Amino acid sequence: MKTLKIPEATIIRLSVYSRYLTQLDKKGITNISSGEIAEGVGGSPAQVRKDLAYFGEFGTRGVGYNVRDLNQHIIRILGLNKNWQVIIVGAGNLGSALTQYKGFRERGFDVIAVFDNDINKVGLTLNGIPIYPVSKLNEIVKKKQVDIGIIAVPAPYAQDVADAMVESGINAILNFAPVVISVPEEVELRNVDxxxxxxxxxxNLELQKDKN
Amino acid sequence: MKTLKIPEATIIRLSVYSRYLTQLDKKGITNISSGEIAEGVGGSPAQVRKDLAYFGEFGTRGVGYNVRDLNQHIIRILGLNKNWQVIIVGAGNLGSALTQYKGFRERGFDVIAVFDNDINKVGLTLNGIPIYPVSKLNEIVKKKQVDIGIIAVPAPYAQDVADAMVESGINAILNFAPVVISVPEEVELRNVDxxxxxxxxxxNLELQKDKN
DNA sequence: GACTGTGAAGCCATTCACAGCT
DNA sequence: AGCTGTGAATGGCTTCACAGTC
Known part of the structure; x- marks a missing residue:
C-alpha cells in the first residue's frame, strides 16, 4: 500500500467531505462532481480531486463520483468502517456534554465509560453511561478494549490522566485541557483548545480594525 | 503599518506561548529563552523566534525574553488587552458547558447571554448568566455591543443562527455545529468540529496498523 | 559564551493546466 | 463535451545557519 505522507489538512477535509456526502445521500442524490463538492464544503475542485487522489481513483472521467460509493471509500480511509470504544475522563460540564454529544455516536464512536474522582458523581450515569472512579480506569480500559481516551479535566490534572491512559494501553488521546501534555511518541495526541x-x-478582528 | 500575511499557525502558537508564559509568571520565573519556550510547548526554538519576529523584537540577545513583558506583548497582539463580549446560542449540553467554561473568562472573554428557544430553559440562568429566547438576540447584541457569537445548536439550525448573528451586527463567529455554514466575507468564522x-x-491509528 | 533576529534554503501544500477517459 | 487524475508550477511555512548583540 502506498503511504506517501498525507497532509493533515487533507484528512480534515476528507472528514468534512464525508459528512457532506452523508447529507447528500440522505437526500437521495446519487452523483456529484468535484466542483459540486467544493461548492458544498467551501473549497476548490482541484483540492477535492488531489485529496482523493492520495488514496485511489474513485471517480469516472466525464461523469463524476457516485455519492454513496465515494462516501464508503472515505469512511474506510478514515477507519470509520467499524466502531471505536471511547472513554472520557472528567464528568464536569465539558465531560458531560461530550459524553452526551450525538455527533460521536453517529460517526461510530461509542463512549462506554466516564471517569471522575468526585464521589458525588461516581455511581451515577450520563445518558446510561456509567461514571466510575479514576482508580478503575486501568481495569475497564483493558477489559473493554478501549481505543481512545478523551481528557476533560482541569489543566493541572491533565498530565496525570494522560499518564494513566497510556499506562492502561490507550494509544490515542483527545485533550481538551488547555495545557501542553506529553505522551510517548507512539501515542496519538490531539489538542482542542x-x-x-x-x-x-x-x-483577526484587531487586524481588520488596523486596516483603517 | 506592516501586515505581511501572518500564518494562522503562528497565531495558534502565540496563543499557546501566552498560556505557558502566564504559568511561568505565576511561578515567579522572570526570564526565559526561545529554547525553553520551545521545550515547554513542544516546538523548535527557531519557530518561536520566527513567530515573534513577525511582530517586533521583544528579546535581548545573549539573554532571552522577560517573561511578563513578552506575555504582555503577545496579549496585545492577540487583542486580549481588553475584554470581549460573547454570546452563546444553544443551551443544550454543549452550550451549557461552554457558558460555564472557566478558560474563557480567564482570557478576557465575558459570556454575557445565552439564547435558546426551549421555553423550559428561557428565564433560567447558567452560572448567573441569563437564558433568553432567540427572538431577543438582535436587541441584546445591539444593546450590549457583543463582539463574538458562539453557535452550539444542532446542525440543521446552525445557518439560521449564523444569519441572525450577522444580521444583529456580530462579525466573529465560532461554530460548533458539524455543518458548513456561510457568512459574508467580512465576518470572521471558525469551526470546531x-x-x-x-x-x-x-x-492515524489505522495508518500505524498498516505499517506492520 | 549565550541567545536573539533574520536572510536563505529546504520542504510541504495548493493551484494550475492539460492529457486521458467516458 | 464533460469531468477526473496528475505532473508541473507556484506559493507559503518551517528549518537552517550565522551575523549581531549583550
Missing amino acids: LAVNLEILTF | LAVNLEILTF
Whole structure:
C-alpha cells in the first residue's frame, strides 16, 4: 500500500467531505462532481480531486463520483468502517456534554465509560453511561478494549490522566485541557483548545480594525 | 503599518506561548529563552523566534525574553488587552458547558447571554448568566455591543443562527455545529468540529496498523 | 559564551493546466 | 463535451545557519 505522507489538512477535509456526502445521500442524490463538492464544503475542485487522489481513483472521467460509493471509500480511509470504544475522563460540564454529544455516536464512536474522582458523581450515569472512579480506569480500559481516551479535566490534572491512559494501553488521546501534555511518541495526541479558537478570532478582528 | 500575511499557525502558537508564559509568571520565573519556550510547548526554538519576529523584537540577545513583558506583548497582539463580549446560542449540553467554561473568562472573554428557544430553559440562568429566547438576540447584541457569537445548536439550525448573528451586527463567529455554514466575507468564522478531531485520530491509528 | 533576529534554503501544500477517459 | 487524475508550477511555512548583540 502506498503511504506517501498525507497532509493533515487533507484528512480534515476528507472528514468534512464525508459528512457532506452523508447529507447528500440522505437526500437521495446519487452523483456529484468535484466542483459540486467544493461548492458544498467551501473549497476548490482541484483540492477535492488531489485529496482523493492520495488514496485511489474513485471517480469516472466525464461523469463524476457516485455519492454513496465515494462516501464508503472515505469512511474506510478514515477507519470509520467499524466502531471505536471511547472513554472520557472528567464528568464536569465539558465531560458531560461530550459524553452526551450525538455527533460521536453517529460517526461510530461509542463512549462506554466516564471517569471522575468526585464521589458525588461516581455511581451515577450520563445518558446510561456509567461514571466510575479514576482508580478503575486501568481495569475497564483493558477489559473493554478501549481505543481512545478523551481528557476533560482541569489543566493541572491533565498530565496525570494522560499518564494513566497510556499506562492502561490507550494509544490515542483527545485533550481538551488547555495545557501542553506529553505522551510517548507512539501515542496519538490531539489538542482542542477552546480559548485558542476565540483568540484567533480576536486577532483577526484587531487586524481588520488596523486596516483603517 | 506592516501586515505581511501572518500564518494562522503562528497565531495558534502565540496563543499557546501566552498560556505557558502566564504559568511561568505565576511561578515567579522572570526570564526565559526561545529554547525553553520551545521545550515547554513542544516546538523548535527557531519557530518561536520566527513567530515573534513577525511582530517586533521583544528579546535581548545573549539573554532571552522577560517573561511578563513578552506575555504582555503577545496579549496585545492577540487583542486580549481588553475584554470581549460573547454570546452563546444553544443551551443544550454543549452550550451549557461552554457558558460555564472557566478558560474563557480567564482570557478576557465575558459570556454575557445565552439564547435558546426551549421555553423550559428561557428565564433560567447558567452560572448567573441569563437564558433568553432567540427572538431577543438582535436587541441584546445591539444593546450590549457583543463582539463574538458562539453557535452550539444542532446542525440543521446552525445557518439560521449564523444569519441572525450577522444580521444583529456580530462579525466573529465560532461554530460548533458539524455543518458548513456561510457568512459574508467580512465576518470572521471558525469551526470546531468535535467528531473530526476523533476521526483524525482513527485515521492515524489505522495508518500505524498498516505499517506492520 | 549565550541567545536573539533574520536572510536563505529546504520542504510541504495548493493551484494550475492539460492529457486521458467516458 | 464533460469531468477526473496528475505532473508541473507556484506559493507559503518551517528549518537552517550565522551575523549581531549583550
